[in-house]
Amino acid sequence: MPELPEVETVARELRRYLPGLRVGGVVCRYPRVVSTGIEAFQRALRGRTFIDIGRHGKYLFLSLSGEREVALHLRMTGQMLLLPRRQPPDGHCHLEILLSGADRKLVYRDVRKFGRLELLSGSRADFIRDRRLGPDALNLRAERLYDSLRRTRRCLKAALLDQRLLAGLGNIYTDEVLFRERLSPLCRSDSLSLRRVQSLALTIRAVLRAALRRRGTSISDYVDPGGRRGGYQFVLQAYGREGEACPRCGTAIVRSIVAGRGTWTCPRCQRSGAPHWTARGFGATVGGG
Numbered sequence: 001m002p003e004l005p006e007v008e009t010v011a012r013e014l015r016r017y018l019p020g021l022r023v024g025g026v027v028c029r030y031p032r033v034v035s036t037g038i039e040a041f042q043r044a045l046r047g048r049t050f051i052d053i054g055r056h057g058k059y060l061f062l063s064l065s066g067e068r069e070v071a072l073h074l075r076m077t078g079q080m081l082l083l084p085r086r087q088p089p090d091g092h093c094h095l096e097i098l099l100s101g102a103d104r105k106l107v108y109r110d111v112r113k114f115g116r117l118e119l120l121s122g123s124r125a126d127f128i129r130d131r132r133l134g135p136d137a138l139n140l141r142a143e144r145l146y147d148s149l150r151r152t153r154r155c156l157k158a159a160l161l162d163q164r165l166l167a168g169l170g171n172i173y174t175d176e177v178l179f180r181e182r183l184s185p186l187c188r189s190d191s192l193s194l195r196r197v198q199s200l201a202l203t204i205r206a207v208l209r210a211a212l213r214r215r216g217t218s219i220s221d222y223v224d225p226g227g228r229r230g231g232y233q234f235v236l237q238a239y240g241r242e243g244e245a246c247p248r249c250g251t252a253i254v255r256s257i258v259a260g261r262g263t264w265t266c267p268r269c270q271r272s273g274a275p276h277w278t279a280r281g282f283g284a285t286v287g288g289g
Helices: 004-017 038-045 124-130 142-149 156-161 171-180 194-213
Strands: 023-028 050-056 059-064 068-073 078-084 093-099 104-110 116-119 254-258 261-265
Touching (some): 004 050, 004 078, 004 194, 023 038, 038 068, 038 116, 050 124, 068 078, 142 194, 156 171, 171 194, 171 261
Antiparallel strands (some): 023 093, 078 104, 093 104
16 A cells, blocks of 8 residues: 555655646546545536645645645555556546646556545545544654553554554554664554654654655555656565565564554564563563663
8 A cells, every 4th residue: 555655756746747737627437436426526626727736644635726625545556647648548547637738637547446536525624634634654743652652552563553643654664664663563552651752753754754765665556647666665674574684683574463464573673662462462571662
């Protein structure tokens, strides 16, 4: 699933091209891709001009004239592409936004059809509040993260994946952050000191910015609007590296299931931040805090 760096890369690319362009029409081949109804969506967009492109967490926002706004979540395999205007769509292109006088069109493509576009009835702030989204991970304040973590007894990985606590992190970057922080994903969230959470917050921002510089991670379907793959997959230190040597200590990276997700860790380096969650509850302290 595209996470914050991938969605932000898409937003930046669209922001370079779309503002000032007018919507000439909307062609839809899979109406369910628009959760608020395709006919109302087509009427609302036709003739309006793109003003800006925004993002919060994993959501993309298309702002148009007349105070209309569209929210988009790419889910597992969604792609927002700028394709040549006359290029025929393939079988996975579900929606096209035609741009008057432009040489390209905005196309939503999704192999698994999980992504959704939504025409907002209120403001973006209302949408974020109604979805109960937490603060954006790029603008994270350590004190707020600390307050959120000390209110939950969940394991740390489950807490960081919770979009209500922190918007934007997914499985890839959570594993990378925890590896760099030498924290076990099973560490209980409310066991961390403020100083430890301050370090964690710095690492979250650093990992996300490093991924942004490489235009995201392309392990599966993710590409930017120009069809280009990201490059952060080439520098991942833990995620997806089962059996490979830990770049710090040489111990083999192991894969396990934590919070229902595949999780890659170094069993030697990532022992700190206890007590630890187990299937039977919380165990004794392991390693330092």
